[in-house]
Amino acid sequence: MAKDLNPDAIGKEESIEQLETAGLSQGQIIVRRFLRHRAAMISLAVLIFIILFVFTAGGIQLGTEEQPIRFPGWWQWDIRDIPEISGLGEPTLDLIPPFIDGTGMQVGQHPFGQDAIGRDYFSLVMRGAQQSITVMFVIGIVATFIGTVLGAVSGFFGKWIDNALMRFTDLIITVPSIIVGAVIGIQVGNLGVFFLALFLGLFAWTGLARLVRAEFLSLREREFVDAARVAGADNRRIIFKHILPNAMGTVIVSVSLLMSSAILLETGLSFLGFGVVAPDVSLGLLISQNQDSFTIYPWLFWWPGLLIVTIALCINFIGDGLRDAFDPRQKRKITKKDREIAKAAKAKSVA
Amino acid sequence: MVAYIVRRLGALVLILLGSTFLIYNLTAISGDPLEDLRLSTEPNAQYLIEQYTKDLQLDVPPPVRYFLWLEGVLGFLWGDFTLGIGLDGAPILTALSLAIPVSIRLVIVATILSIIIGITIGIVSALRQYSRFDYSVTFTAFLFYSLPIFWVAVLLKQFGAIGFNDFLASPTITPPFLIGFSVVAGIFWMGVLGGDKKRLAITFAAATATTAAVLAYISGSGWLIEPSLGPVVITLMAVGAALGITQLSTGLSNRRSTMVSMAMALLTPVFYFIMQPIFTSEFDGGMLFLLAIATIAVGAGAGLIFGGDERRAVARTAAIVAFINASLIVLDRYMQSWNEYFNEIAFGRPIKTVGDSTLDLQADIWISGIDTFTHLILPTSALMLISLAGYLRFSRASLLEVLNQDYIRTARAKGLNERTVVMRHAFRNSLIPLTTIMAFDFAGVIGGAIITEQVFAWRGMGTIFNQALGRVDLNGVMGVVLITSMSALIFNLIADLIYSALDPRIRVTK
Numbered sequence: 019m020a021k022d023l024n025p026d027a028i029g030k031e032e033s034i035e036q037l038e039t040a041g042l043s044q045g046q047i048i049v050r051r052f053l054r055h056r057a058a059m060i061s062l063a064v065l066i067f068i069i070l071f072v073f074t075a076g077g078i079q080l081g082t083e084e085q086p087i088r089f090p091g092w093w094q095w096d097i098r099d100i101p102e103i104s105g106l107g108e109p110t111l112d113l114i115p116p117f118i119d120g121t122g123m124q125v126g127q128h129p130f131g132q133d134a135i136g137r138d139y140f141s142l143v144m145r146g147a148q149q150s151i152t153v154m155f156v157i158g159i160v161a162t163f164i165g166t167v168l169g170a171v172s173g174f175f176g177k178w179i180d181n182a183l184m185r186f187t188d189l190i191i192t193v194p195s196i197i198v199g200a201v202i203g204i205q206v207g208n209l210g211v212f213f214l215a216l217f218l219g220l221f222a223w224t225g226l227a228r229l230v231r232a233e234f235l236s237l238r239e240r241e242f243v244d245a246a247r248v249a250g251a252d253n254r255r256i257i258f259k260h261i262l263p264n265a266m267g268t269v270i271v272s273v274s275l276l277m278s279s280a281i282l283l284e285t286g287l288s289f290l291g292f293g294v295v296a297p298d299v300s301l302g303l304l305i306s307q308n309q310d311s312f313t314i315y316p317w318l319f320w321w322p323g324l325l326i327v328t329i330a331l332c333i334n335f336i337g338d339g340l341r342d343a344f345d346p347r348q349k350r351k352i353t354k355k356d357r358e359i360a361k362a363a364k365a366k367s368v369a
Numbered sequence: 370m371v372a373y374i375v376r377r378l379g380a381l382v383l384i385l386l387g388s389t390f391l392i393y394n395l396t397a398i399s400g401d402p403l404e405d406l407r408l409s410t411e412p413n414a415q416y417l418i419e420q421y422t423k424d425l426q427l428d429v430p431p432p433v434r435y436f437l438w439l440e441g442v443l444g445f446l447w448g449d450f451t452l453g454i455g456l457d458g459a460p461i462l463t464a465l466s467l468a469i470p471v472s473i474r475l476v477i478v479a480t481i482l483s484i485i486i487g488i489t490i491g492i493v494s495a496l497r498q499y500s501r502f503d504y505s506v507t508f509t510a511f512l513f514y515s516l517p518i519f520w521v522a523v524l525l526k527q528f529g530a531i532g533f534n535d536f537l538a539s540p541t542i543t544p545p546f547l548i549g550f551s552v553v554a555g556i557f558w559m560g561v562l563g564g565d566k567k568r569l570a571i572t573f574a575a576a577t578a579t580t581a582a583v584l585a586y587i588s589g590s591g592w593l594i595e596p597s598l599g600p601v602v603i604t605l606m607a608v609g610a611a612l613g614i615t616q617l618s619t620g621l622s623n624r625r626s627t628m629v630s631m632a633m634a635l636l637t638p639v640f641y642f643i644m645q646p647i648f649t650s651e652f653d654g655g656m657l658f659l660l661a662i663a664t665i666a667v668g669a670g671a672g673l674i675f676g677g678d679e680r681r682a683v684a685r686t687a688a689i690v691a692f693i694n695a696s697l698i699v700l701d702r703y704m705q706s707w708n709e710y711f712n713e714i715a716f717g718r719p720i721k722t723v724g725d726s727t728l729d730l731q732a733d734i735w736i737s738g739i740d741t742f743t744h745l746i747l748p749t750s751a752l753m754l755i756s757l758a759g760y761l762r763f764s765r766a767s768l769l770e771v772l773n774q775d776y777i778r779t780a781r782a783k784g785l786n787e788r789t790v791v792m793r794h795a796f797r798n799s800l801i802p803l804t805t806i807m808a809f810d811f812a813g814v815i816g817g818a819i820i821t822e823q824v825f826a827w828r829g830m831g832t833i834f835n836q837a838l839g840r841v842d843l844n845g846v847m848g849v850v851l852i853t854s855m856s857a858l859i860f861n862l863i864a865d866l867i868y869s870a871l872d873p874r875i876r877v878t879k
Contacts, residue, residue: 185384192388192854193395196819197846200399200838282517286820289519290835302517309523309824313531323520330515338511 048267051343058339061332068329069151076144093141101128103136109317131317133308143321146301149294150281150326153215154333157280160219162273165226166262172227173234174257184231191224195283199292211294215284222280226272233265267344274337278330285326301326374862381858385851390435392850393843397431400841402456424454425844438847452851453844455837461848464833469815469852471725472829475822476814478745479752484807486753487760492796493561494761495768502560506761513758522751522824526722529747534718537711542588551581595708598701600638607634607694614693618686619679620788626683629675630690633668637694641701648702650733657699657734664695703742706735710743719743723826748825752818756810763806768799801871808864812857 042050052058078089090096109131130139172183195218202217237243238261246260285302287293294300296307301322308318401407402425406418422428426437441451452461494506555577562572587593598606611634612621619626668691672684711719714727714736721727721744730740771777772795780794819831830849837845 185380188380188384188858189387189391192384192850192857193392194834194850194853196834196838197392197395197399201395203399278515282515285517286519289517289820290823291839302519305517305520305523309519312523312527319520319523323517326517326520327512327515330517331511334511334515338507 048343052339055339055342057335058342061335061339065329065332065336068147068325068332072144072147072151076141076148078148091144093144096141099138099141100136101132101138103132104128109139130321131315133318134311134315139318139321142299142304143301143325146299146304146322147325147329149211149298149300150284150302151329152211153218153284153300154277154281154329156212156215157219157222157283158273158277160216161223161226161276161280162269163223164220165223166230166269168223169227169230170234170257170262170265173231174238174253174261176235180231183227187224187227190221193221195221196287196290196292199287199290203292203295211298211300214293215280218280218283222276222283226269226276229268229272230265233268234261237261237264267340271337271341271344274333274340278333278337281326281330281333374866377862377865381862384858385855386439388854389439389847389851390432393435393438393847394431396838396841396843396846397434399838402427402841402843404841421456424458425456431843434843438844442851452848455845456840456842461844464845465830465848465852468828468830468833471827472818472822472831473814474725474741475745475748475827475829476752476818479749480756480810480814482749483753483757483760484810487757488764488800488803491761491764492768492791492799495765495772496791497560497563498769500560500563502563505560506765510758510761513754514762516755518751518755518818519820519824521754522748522821525747525751526824529750530720530722533720537593537719538717540588540591540593542584547581547584547588550584551577554580594711596704598697598704600641603641603694603697603701604634604638606697607637607690610634610693610697611690614690615686617788617792618689619682620786623679623683625675625677626672626679626686629671629683629687632671633687633690633694637698640695641698644698644702648699648735650735653734660695660699661692664691667691703735703738706733706739710736710739714740715743720746722747725827725829748818748821748827751824752821759806760803763803764799767802768795771795771799774798801868804867804871805864808860808867809857812853812860815852815856 074091075093076091078091109129128138128140130143133139133142168183168187172180198217198221199214202214243256243260246256251260284293284300285305288295288300288302289306291306294303296303304322305319308315312319403418403421406414406421411417426434429437438453441449441453444450450462452465454460455464490506494503497503555573558576559569559573562568564572608631611630615621615623615627615630621627665688668688669684671691672687673680676683711717714730714732715721725741725744726737727740727744730737732740777790777795780790785794815830818829819835821827822829822831823835830853833845834849836842837849
């Protein structure tokens, strides 16, 4: 061989990446990069576990407060039960093995403890987490839909449409989400958390729309768009079949960031009293109700907070993994495993 | 350019009109301002309802009432500006003028600190990409980013204030904490400075030993009750600052720069003794400001005179060094008043969890400065933790992007040393995209921080907004909204203008 392509010999990182991705489509490369992002994969597993755990434990409640349709979960208590308080209502969960503290490991009657009136805190936290996760996904879906469509239309058609839509975006940006929360709380508060999230989503798409618009502005000038047009594709086909798939990276990454801020938004609003209102529960509301009794009932404060942090952290890491996967210029650290894969690929191509 | 600004300002006014109209009506349908009175059994409830309806024109439907409000706002054109009165009968303008300074005081310190610290750590993290330090910083940034501020605030109240005040009753640092903290500090500096194994070991040992020694001294001498730096420590720190700043900005190999900075450092003890009799209880904020200006002028002047070929860079370095050294002297003066504050005003529990200042505090600038500090420290830390993460991530990504550019390769290829490449070529350019976020953050300064203000009971803009919204006090809500959305739109415009000034490839005029 005239040219030695062995990456280990010349130590070129680019050649290692090229050998690794040889023969794969763009989509396959992205999926592969994402699957190799360890923090993102761990976060994804944790998030799926939390979602399944939370929704199966507490059961699911649909419909309005007056006419609920309930699917009971596997946990023995409901948020409406008021069992006897034992002691201060300390958590009965004990994960420390007996050879360290002398007591056995157990889950007990009330693993997360009981609140001041005796309600089982585990079921309250499960219900709160359900609400927060629902809000997160609903805001994410609504905002993604509106943001993508408006951004795409604005960036693709330009001229007065772009101008009008962007000024409309500026207008929506100035509306504080706390006001939206207040309006929904009073007008349709009894319809539950779903409608709160729906309306919050109606005001949360602005950042995404701007990003998608910027992406469309540059993509519509590219040759493949001209080619599609010459081939006779109409505007709708160009937007959805040709440009949008190329802008998916931007959309997915910013949606993941939007969702992590959505869960913090919901908890913040509920904390201030403008989001989910009693008797329904949410993680922010639980913290707000119990913040003054931290010294006596610290567990009432720790559980919901830790759950919020865990969910938001998972989403952020998944977003980070997606960003790395979609960014073609991303320089990754070349690990031993990469070198091995590259070597194997080379051996295969030589053979 | 002028046409562009005029066009943007025109659009700004239109957006402002639209958004205030939208928010006014949204707020109006969020509830009934007279609900409490309607349910009240007080004998004068009916009279009060009529009174409020008359004062606040509640019988006019909200979309029309908006124009009555707008008339008051537009009154500044003919000298009759008013934002109306609140549900408590007090003019909104007065309430806002009291709240704005409080909010600015709360948010601006946190913003500036998180910009400085966030960018510094972000830069170091980018320079050590894929190191353990980088991974830990990334993880910490994500963690901070995922924290709900109200949760952090309550935790800070519990451990930062109540716990720390209890600790101050007998301020002895326990050995396990001392060892643990020192080791963490050692690992941190090891990550920051990097290098081969031998250098890492030396860094670790030196940082751990220094931290342990400082902590032991603080614990043994009761420094937390009677803190002071004294001329010797100040001189040492001044020399350290001079060396560090010079190394970062011009490099120690620039003899003139090093000498000017060292002269600034060695003048510090002299000024320390000169300033002691001047720093009396009659000293005030204006004089402090003049002192800061004078210090910077002295440093810059010395740099310009003795700087030689690179006089501008030398002047900048010397001015920064002089300013840091003067701050040390002022800091020492504040520390001298700490004991008095600790015993006579705070009664042994200095870190405050509520309010923005001690009520009816009649004291000189030193005591009231400490009082502001003890009230600010918790909310500022809470705000800082969260916005720090954003700056960390952005500055890291931005520097990595810049380091991949061709002009960096050119700079390296023509033989510039690493310091010049990073500080002069990469760092400056990496700051350009950050101006947009900074502008947004500064726009948020005036609006305060709703949740933080509530948890720490500060009477700022956020509190006014929160309470007004809860009571459906339209004029109160609109007063805050007007100011915050105006500042957001104006800072947005400024960000675009700065961006195009810093990066000539971007034209604002299309």
